[in-house]
Amino acid sequence: SAVISQKPSRDICQRGTSLTIQCQVDSQVTMMFWYRQQPGQSLTLIATANQGSEATYESGFVIDKFPISRPNLTFSTLTVSNMSPEDSSIYLCSVGTWTGGETEAFFGQGTRLTVV
């Protein structure tokens, strides 16, 4: 299994500002993903963080709003830019690891963001 650390665990931010969330994994992983969970809802995939290249965004998410970096195989950041109250959510980092020819996905504990 992979141990994932996310920072910060929670934050309250002013509208119009930006917040960068960090995801650190204790081992090198092939795949890293970022999800959003809005209040009372299920998880929605934002993007796949690609090491050394631009992230791959899902429909409805754009790089200008959610820039992502992945400088190496153990670390990624997600920035929520120009925040509004609608961005209040839990943001989760997930990693995929290969085990016996199959992938397993593990999740961090999330960053609870409140925009006021």
Place this chain on the structure above:
Amino acid sequence: DAKTTQPPSMDCAEGRAANLPCNHSTISGNEYVYWYRQIHSQGPQYIIHGLKNNETNEMASLIITEDRKSSTLILPHATLRDTAVYYCIVRVNAGKSTFGDGTTLTVKP
């Protein structure tokens, strides 16, 4: 990734087996069935996964029908701490998961 259908909620008595169904009638031959649970807005926790055969680990058992169009997650002796939202996901070996609404399991004393 294939779409899954789960009942929105279920109750279970403490100490009894909890059987959580999942329909995935459009599953492809190379897609696995994964189960996760999320307790009180923590990060989702991996439970179990399988391709064709039934699987068992220390947490649960996974029963997949022969046609692979449905599966059942079994928690053999549910405890209050098993109260959570349970997600059934089908996906290829790519790590990216599409979450549905899941089943809210409430274990009652």
